[in-house]
Amino acid sequence: MPVQRLWDLEKTATESAVLIGLKLPRSGIVPEESLAELNRLTNTAGAKVVGQLIQQRQAPHPATYIGKGKVKEARDYILRKGINVVIVDDELSPTQESNLEEEFNCKVIDRTRLILDIFALHASSSVGKLQVELAQMGYYLPRLKNIWTEFSRLGAGIGTRGPGEKKIEIDRRIINDRISNIKKKLKNISGQRHNRRSQRRKTFKKSICMVGYTNSGKSTLLNLVAGTQVEVADKLFSTLSTTTRNMGSGKYSILLSDTVGFIKKLPHQLVEAFMATLEEVKEADMLLHIIDVSADNYRHRVDAVNEVLGELEVRDKPIIKVYNKIDKVGIKPKNKKGSEPAVYISASTGEGIDNLKKEIESQLDKRMMKVVVRIPQSRQDVINTIYKSSHVESREYEKNDVILTCAADKEQFEKFKEYIVK
Ligand SMILES: Nc1nc2c(ncn2[C@@H]2O[C@H](COP(=O)(O)OP(=O)(O)OP(=O)(O)O)[C@@H](O)[C@H]2O)c(=O)[nH]1
Ligand SMILES: [Mg+2]
Incomplete structure (x- = not known):
């Protein structure tokens, strides 16, 4: 059974959305880039973007995220264009969310909810589904009141008043029980995986993990070098569960793993829920950081990935930067030495793959x-x-x-x- 989505695709497919973002000082986020990505996320979730608004501010408005004037401007725009969903480029507090819904009189979805929704849409393995559900529950918990109000609004004749405190308290208990239940299940699975990895470690096999921004080509590379049939798609977050396969390479016997992609402003609920999957990264002998060199802002993406690698405390592992999709930008295959060696390849055409295999061998040789x-x-x-x-x-x-x-x-x-x- 698929995981329940926080946001219904059937409805969103016919919905038109407006995106709202902030330009904040010293955040290191370029709002135009961030909204372009939010646009792709919205399309992946099934809705169509009609327009976008960016406001320059010192900090998000505590009650309405954007300022009062901008709220009015947005409300006029929403009315004029018949918009039925507003998507905000950051995680909103429950208060900001309900205030904005009131002002706009339509559904307001934040970046976290949107990403969780895509994860729900793409989760196929039983572990993936549990992880997504866990992340959703973590998101629901502080927002129960809003969610009930939303339901009441949608339901015929129920009125627009939220539920009583008692009802919310019962729900909170049910959700907390479910959270500890899922955590227990995931812990069991994680233990089994750990045993399997320790078993592997007794052999000469080397485990290498691919990490990288979503859509950078990790699954395409795994399919090429290990002959797998992992789904490859030009959409965000196609892969949610780890696939590990033998990769034939000269004298080493290598196990290569594909992992969930990263994104800027990755919701913390997801990092926690996906910890079991990311343990694969923590225990790897070496990492391949796959980078889509054809993306305009690929350097910013590299920083975002490095940030998550820092959180996972794996930055001191041997790492090879793999610049992928060189066929799209007309770069020739090449290698660069250094503390983080780099290899330029195309996982689609196979150019540079032999260089990559050689570099992996030489890095393993060093150790x-x-x-x-x-x-x-x-x-x-x-x-x-x-x-x-x-x-x-x-x-x-x-x-x-x-x-x-x-x-x-x-x-x-x-x-x-x-x-x-x-
Ligand atoms: N032109 C070109 N396209 C590529 C190359 N590698 C991957 N792609 C395309 O990029 C898109 C994303 O590839 P995936 O392999 O699904 O990317 P991923 O990193 O696994 O993405 P997630 O699972 O979403 O994190 C697909 O449309 C691929 O066909 C390449 O070397 N050249
Ligand atoms: Mg993938």
Whole structure:
């Protein structure tokens, strides 16, 4: 069963929307860019954007987000154009939301609700659905009164008064129960995933996670190098659940994972709900940061992704920047060295993919050490462990011992350090 949406697609498909944003000092957000993105989000959710308003302010108005004058201007515009939904480019407080709905006499949706709605639309796996529901519940909780008022307004003959405090209190309890229930389920799943990852870590397999802004081409790259059939689409947030596949590459056996895309002003409810998915990122041996080099504002997007990586405390992991979609802008495949090496590719045409594989190998090589081990032939169990957890380069026999030259990282050597002779 699909997750219930906070905003009904059937209705929105025929709805026309107006977007409202603020230009704030020192926010680092370019409002025109941000609204262009909000426009794409609105289209992904199924509504049509008719116009937009931007107001320059020192800070959002505490009661109405935009100032009094702008509210009046917007109300006239809404009436004139027959707008039935207003979409605001930030998260509104419950008070701001209900005040604006009153002023405009139409539905007001904030950026968080819009993004949650798209997640609800795209969630297909059972874990994805739970994560989205958890994020929705976190959003609902402080807004119960507004939501009831909205229902009452829509329902025939119920009137426009909100529900009594008692009703809200009961709902709050039900939602809190549901939240702890979902959290328990997700914790279980996360435990199972953790076990699977620890199992993997006992082998020589390296896990690499792709991270990046939504629509940057992560799934396209996974499909190309691992032969998967993950859905690829020119829309925001197509992928919500992690897919992990073997990626054939020279001497390393690599597991490559695709993850949920990031966006500027990513709702905090989603970061929390998707923590289980993002743990994959936390435990990876290396990250590939996929960047859509054809987007005008790709540098701002890189900053937004780095911010989330900072929150996940993974910025010290080895990371390769992968500039994708070079075919769209006519750049030739190339590599750049540095603390964060960069590779330019096209996941659509396959240009630069060999360079990327080489760079991954060379980065992994840097973290490997070579040792010689001497093991009695009777200890077949130890020999097996070494074969599983390292790359054996040569094998010799001396009396009753086997001598292996092998390469592995420090963590793997721990398992057989007593046999190391050189
Ligand atoms: N021209 C061109 N288009 C690409 C390339 N890589 C991906 N695309 C297109 O970009 C769009 C997004 O690609 P996806 O692979 O779905 O992007 P994603 O990063 O997985 O996106 P989310 O799952 O939404 O986070 C699709 O329409 C792809 O066909 C490329 O190298 N060149
Ligand atoms: Mg994807």
